[in-house]
Amino acid sequence: MFDNLSNKLQDIFKKLSGKGRLSEADVDAALREVRLALLEADVNFRVVKEFVARVRERAIGADVMKSLSPAQMVIKIVHEELITTLGQPRQLDLSGNPPHVVMLAGLQGSGKTTMAAKLALRLRQSGQRPLLVAADTHRPAAITQLEVLGRQLDITVHSEGDKVPPPRICANAVDRARKGGYTVVLLDTAGRLHIDEEMMQELEEVVRLTKPGEVLLVVDAMTGQDAVRVAEEFHRRVPLTGLILTKVDGDARGGAALSIRSVTGVPILFLGTGEKTDAVEAFQPDRLASRILGMGDMLTLIERAEAAFDQQQAQKMEQKLRTATFDLEDFLEQMQQLKKMGPLQQILEMVPGFSSIKDQVPEDTTEKQMKRSEAIIRSMTPAERRDPRIIDGSRKRRIARGSGVSVIEINQLLNQFRQMQRMMKQASTGRGASSLMGRFGL
Amino acid sequence: MIFKRPDKLRNSLTRTRQSVFGRLAGLLTQTELTEETWEELEALLIQADVGVETTVALVSSLRERAAREHIRQADRVQALLQEEMTALLNVPGRSYLPGEKRPLSVVLVVGVNGSGKTTGIAKLARYHQLRGERVLLAAGDTFRAAAIDQLKVWADRLGIELIAHQAGGDPGAVVFDAVGAALSRRVDVLIVDTAGRLHTKHNLMQELRKIHSVASRQLPGAPHETLLVLDATTGQNGLAQARTFGEAVDVTGLFLAKLDGTAKGGIVFSVVRELKLPIFFVGTGEQAEDVAEFRASEFVEGLFDQGGL
Numbered sequence: 001m002f003d004n005l006s007n008k009l010q011d012i013f014k015k016l017s018g019k020g021r022l023s024e025a026d027v028d029a030a031l032r033e034v035r036l037a038l039l040e041a042d043v044n045f046r047v048v049k050e051f052v053a054r055v056r057e058r059a060i061g062a063d064v065m066k067s068l069s070p071a072q073m074v075i076k077i078v079h080e081e082l083i084t085t086l087g088q089p090r091q092l093d094l095s096g097n098p099p100h101v102v103m104l105a106g107l108q109g110s111g112k113t114t115m116a117a118k119l120a121l122r123l124r125q126s127g128q129r130p131l132l133v134a135a136d137t138h139r140p141a142a143i144t145q146l147e148v149l150g151r152q153l154d155i156t157v158h159s160e161g162d163k164v165p166p167p168r169i170c171a172n173a174v175d176r177a178r179k180g181g182y183t184v185v186l187l188d189t190a191g192r193l194h195i196d197e198e199m200m201q202e203l204e205e206v207v208r209l210t211k212p213g214e215v216l217l218v219v220d221a222m223t224g225q226d227a228v229r230v231a232e233e234f235h236r237r238v239p240l241t242g243l244i245l246t247k248v249d250g251d252a253r254g255g256a257a258l259s260i261r262s263v264t265g266v267p268i269l270f271l272g273t274g275e276k277t278d279a280v281e282a283f284q285p286d287r288l289a290s291r292i293l294g295m296g297d298m299l300t301l302i303e304r305a306e307a308a309f310d311q312q313q314a315q316k317m318e319q320k321l322r323t324a325t326f327d328l329e330d331f332l333e334q335m336q337q338l339k340k341m342g343p344l345q346q347i348l349e350m351v352p353g354f355s356s357i358k359d360q361v362p363e364d365t366t367e368k369q370m371k372r373s374e375a376i377i378r379s380m381t382p383a384e385r386r387d388p389r390i391i392d393g394s395r396k397r398r399i400a401r402g403s404g405v406s407v408i409e410i411n412q413l414l415n416q417f418r419q420m421q422r423m424m425k426q427a428s429t430g431r432g433a434s435s436l437m438g439r440f441g442l
Numbered sequence: 443m444i445f446k447r448p449d450k451l452r453n454s455l456t457r458t459r460q461s462v463f464g465r466l467a468g469l470l471t472q473t474e475l476t477e478e479t480w481e482e483l484e485a486l487l488i489q490a491d492v493g494v495e496t497t498v499a500l501v502s503s504l505r506e507r508a509a510r511e512h513i514r515q516a517d518r519v520q521a522l523l524q525e526e527m528t529a530l531l532n533v534p535g536r537s538y539l540p541g542e543k544r545p546l547s548v549v550l551v552v553g554v555n556g557s558g559k560t561t562g563i564a565k566l567a568r569y570h571q572l573r574g575e576r577v578l579l580a581a582g583d584t585f586r587a588a589a590i591d592q593l594k595v596w597a598d599r600l601g602i603e604l605i606a607h608q609a610g611g612d613p614g615a616v617v618f619d620a621v622g623a624a625l626s627r628r629v630d631v632l633i634v635d636t637a638g639r640l641h642t643k644h645n646l647m648q649e650l651r652k653i654h655s656v657a658s659r660q661l662p663g664a665p666h667e668t669l670l671v672l673d674a675t676t677g678q679n680g681l682a683q684a685r686t687f688g689e690a691v692d693v694t695g696l697f698l699a700k701l702d703g704t705a706k707g708g709i710v711f712s713v714v715r716e717l718k719l720p721i722f723f724v725g726t727g728e729q730a731e732d733v734a735e736f737r738a739s740e741f742v743e744g745l746f747d748q749g750g751l
Contacts, residue, residue, distance in 0.1 A: 036494055042677035045489045107675065108700065108728075109556025138728070140560075140595035145588035148609075152587070193703050220556060224491035224677025226705035247555060250640035252679035275555070275585070 022070060027059045030074045041292045043255035044228045047262045055081050075293075082289035085258060089283045090242070090267045092119075093213055094128070094184065099177035101185045101210045103170075104244075105203060105234060106218035108191030111246035113142060115218055115272055116188040117149035118280040123184050124155060131182035133173040134159035135166040135206065136190035146188055153277060156182070166190065167205040174210050187212065194233035207238045216242045216269065219256055227256035228263050235264045245288075246272035249279070253292050328385040331417060332377045335370055375403040376413050388414055475516050480505060483523075490708035491677050496715055500526060524742050530711060531738035533720040538695065538735075539666055546624050548632045548657055548664035551697070552650060552687055553671035555638030558699030560589065562671045562725055563635050564596035565733035566697075569723070571600065575630035580620030581606035582613040582653060583637040593635055600730060603627075613637065613649065614656045621660045634665070641686035654691045669722065671697045674707030684713045698736065699725040 031052050038048045055078055064073045094100045102119070104112045113136070120130040132150050134157055136142035143159050150157035158173040170187050177185045189206065192199035207215065217231060217240050234240060243264075245257045248271040257268055268283040320326045377385060379402030384391050391399070391414065400407045480501060487497040504523055513519060539547050549566065553559050560583070567577045579597050581604055583589035590606050597604040605620040617634055624632040636653060639646035657664045670693045672680050687693050696714075698707050701724045710721055721736040 039488060039494050040678055042491075042679070045485060107703070109558055109673065111556055139592070141588045141592035144591045145586070148587035195704060220673075220675070222554070222673070222676045222679040222683075224675060224680075224705060224709065225489050226491070226675055226703065229704050230675075247640060249642070250554070250679065251642045251682055252677075256677070 022059050022062050022064060022073065024060050026070060027056055027074065030071070031056055031059075034074070034078055037294060038255060038258075038292070041253035041255035041294065042222075042224050042227070042259075043292065044225055044259035044263075047228065047259045050262070051081065051085065051258075079286075079289055079293065082258070082292060083285045086261055086283075086285040086288055087267050089285065090269060091282075092123075092269065093241070096213070098183040099131070099174060099185050100183065100214070101174060101187065101212040102214040102216065103187040103189060103206065103210070103212040103238075104216050104218050105189050105238065106191060107193065107220070107230060108139070110191065110218045110220045111272055112136075112191060112218045113145050113149070113188050114275070114277075115244055115246060115270075115280070116146065116186050117153060117155075117277050118272065119270070120150075120155045120184075120186055121153050121277050122280060123186075124153075128183045129181060130155055130184045130186055131173060131177045131180070132157045133170055133185060133187045135169050135173075135187050137162035137164070137166055137169075138190040142188075142190065149277065166202055167209050170206045171209040185210075194230045194237075200233075200237045203238050214241045215239065216244050217260070217266070218244045218246060219260065221245050221247045221250065221254040221256065221271075222252040223256040225259075228259045231260040231264050231266075235266065240264060240266045242267055242269040244268075244270045244272065245283075248281075248291075249273045253294060254288060255292050257288060258292055326421060328377050328380065328388055328417060329382075331420070332374065332385075335374060339370065372403075372405060372409065373413055376405060376410055379403040388417060475508065475514055475519060479516055479519070483519075487708070490706050491680075492708040493678055493681070493712040496712045499715070500530070500711075527711065528738045528742045531714050531721065531741065533714060533718050536695070536720045538720075538722040544663075544666065545628070546621075546632060546661065546664075547630065547666045548621065548624070548634065548661060550634045550636065550654060550657065550665035550668045550691070551671060552636050552668060552691060552693070553638060554640055554673075554683055555586075557638065557671045557673040557676075558725060559583075559638060559671045560592050560596070560635060561728065562669075562697050562699050562723075562733075563593065563633050564600065564730045565725055566633055566669075566723070567596070567600055567602055568730040569733055570631045570633075571602070576628070577602050578620065578624045578627065578629040578632045579604045580616055580632060580634040582616050582620075582635045584609055584611045584613050584616065585637040589635070589637065596730070614652050617653050617656045618660060621657055621664065625661070641683050641690075647686065647690040650687075651690050667694050667722075668692060669695055669697045670719075671699050672707070672710065672713070673699055674701045674724075675703060675705040676707075676709055678709065678712075680709035681712050681716065684717055684719065688717055688719070693719060695720045695722040697721075697723045697725065702726045702732070 034055065035048055035052050038051065039045065043051070058081065059074060059077050062073065062077065064070050068076065092100075092102065104116055106112055116132055120132050123130045132146055132155055134143040134146045136146075143162060147157050147159060158169070158176055160169045160172065166189065173187070174185055176182070187206065187210065189203060190199070192203065194200065215238050217234050219227060219231070223230075231240070231243075243257065243260055243266050245254055245268060248254060260266065261268060268288070271281045271283055271288075273279045273281050320330055376399060379399045380391070384395065384399075391410075396407050396410050399410055484497050484501050487500065488494060492500070500523070504519065504526060507513075507522060507526075508519060513522070539549075551559050551563050551566070563579065567579060570577045577600075579593060579602055581590045581593045583593070584607060587609070590609060594604055594606065605616065605623050607616050607619070613636065620632055620634065634653070634657070636650060637646075639650065641647065654665065654668065668691050670684060670687050672683065676683070684693065684696070696710065696719055698710060698721055701707060713719060714721065721738075724734050724736050724741070726732045726734060
């Protein structure tokens with residue numbers, strides 16, 4: 001999409017004159033596309049309008065930098081303005097005397113309970129003594145969920161069942177923290193609708209009794225236009241101090257964060273990036289800006305690669321590349337890791353500039369080829385895998401029989417492997433690095 | 443009517459009337475058609491999460507029709523828009539669990555994390571109970587902490603049996619046991635819960651595929667419905683969800699959850715337009731009774747209804 005947006009902008013500027021300086025007409029044509037991209041990212045309609053107006057003001061008459069095309073210049077301005085609007089990252093405010101009370105609030109299913117556990121773990125790692133508080137007495141088994149997570153992480157959970165009113169539970173928990181030497185109290189409140197009067201009053205009561213230093217709104221990254229109204233309403237009832245965006249590991253562009261930040265002025269603190277309890281990241285404005293503009297695909301790809309390839313294996317592989325001892329055994333291992341990232345078709349789609357190539361590759365051929373290569377290598381003896389040069393005609397015939405392919409295909413695979421080895425040797429000596437990068441459009 | 447659906451739906455839609463669509467309705471009854479009317483119309487649809495592409499398609503087809511039929515009054519346009527939007531949502535030829543009564547119907551429920559699957563299942567179970575059918579639940583979410591307990595609470599409340607394994611177990615095995623149990627206990631409907639998963643997680647989607655095929659291997663034709671639970675608060679990502687879940691497990695229909703907020707699930711217009719998936723149910727609250735069969739005309743009509751304003 002980002003790719004898409006820059007392409008679209010390039011097309012627009014091709015047709016227009018006004019090189020060197022951005023004219024009003026140029027900018028307006030470009031901003032129509034920007035507007036569309038932001039709406040597709042679920043940025044609120046009103047927020048888009050204001051945002052585009054600000055960009056317009058900055059862009060019209062702006063000198064195009066020598067190194068940039070007019071399209072790139074507009075994107076640069078948009079990106080910068082996005083980063084400014086998203087604001088600077090901030091840590092949890094733990095100043096003053098402990099215990100510090102941190103309250104999580106939000107709609108049903110936004111991810112509060114999971115996030116509470118993640119924050120507790122993070123806090124403990126930074127030397128705090130967190131106390132998790134099960135204040136969701138409404139959803140069936142919400143208390144059990146927090147207790148299970150607490151047990152997994154070995155973090156204390158304060159719960160009083162589902163009969164005690166939540167404000168009471170929270171107040172008791174703060175008392176307990178004070179007496180028991182806990183430094184941070186994390187309140188996991190029930191998911192509620194911003195228009196549910198009774199439930200919003202309950203939340204106000206929790207705030208009144210516990211005086212939280214942080215009131216964090218937990219928002220699903222997939223939220224649409226309504227995010228603004230939800231946030232405004234929560235902010236009106238229990239003044240928010242921060243925002244957490246969850247489920248960022250999906251492909252939602254997360255425009256809700258920009259909307260909420262714009263209308264409430266509340267800073268974004270954390271992003272939830274997975275189901276595991278350590279999957280939480282500090283907010284980085286440039287990264288979220290790229291994502292909202294549609295560069296998230298590339299980020300997803302990087303994240304998937306990080307998840308599929310474990311660090312140690314990567315280092316081992318790098319060592320092998322450097323010393324040029326990369327053999328078919330490693331080739332096989334690499335293929336298996338690649339498979340963990342998902343279908344090749346899907347991966348290609350995510351690489352900028354590759355989406356068009358992907359359409360030329362018939363569905364499943366790459367997958368089939370990989371399976372075939374795997375079968376061929378598995379039919380080789382360990383000695384053959386370590387040193388493919390020993391594979392002569394008779395060995396090839398045996399491998400062909402074992403893997404159910406023709407000798408031609410074995411030759412093809414061995415050729416491919418030799419090419420790869422050569423490329424890697426070049427890459428490791430630095431000569432081929434740029435051409436290798438070029439191959440991947442980086 | 444077997445349960446309180448009209449009230450619930452009406453109440454939840456009243457709030458819409460007062461919000462985006464209320465403004466829309468107000469706008470349309472006023473004056474003559476101008477360029478501004480069309481722009482405002484687009485803006486309002488986009489703010490209801492209908493999405494740019496679908497909005498542009500809806501509005502431009504409406505414009506053509508208005509020109510063709512020489513319509514100059516804005517309130518006539520409302521009736522037309524209502525017609526077009528209803529027509530869009532009415533997917534022909536597909537009803538929930540169609541055909542003759544089977545000995546056992548299996549309903550698989552899928553969706554992203556936090557979309558409202560478990561609550562939705564409780565509602566579905568209640569729906570079938572009220573139709574006088576015997577229901578069995580399968581706790582296929584073995585991953586999320588206490589997901590099994592959550593479903594168990596609902597099962598106990600509704601007096602329904604639940605087939606569950608240990609947390610962390612193989613969901614395929616749960617489904618295998620559940621189909622077996624459903625057949626031998628001669629229940630009418632088996633509803634299978636699954637763990638929430640983002641549609642971008644390839645291996646989790648593969649797991650879902652496996653669950654689906656376990657069911658169909660054990661009982662040909664099963665699952666008879668695969669419902670995607672879509673959160674009405676969801677924006678444009680809803681379309682990607684529907685696409686990817688659809689590719690993985692052949693989704694047969696939608697359950698639109700959380701329609702009791704101020705978000706109105708306008709994304710369904712894009713989903714239905716592209717994927718031709720019927721919407722079977724809407725969820726309108728936290729209780730098991732808070733469910734209604736989806737009716738396009740009612741849904742759209744409610745959005746425009748001026749009554750009570």
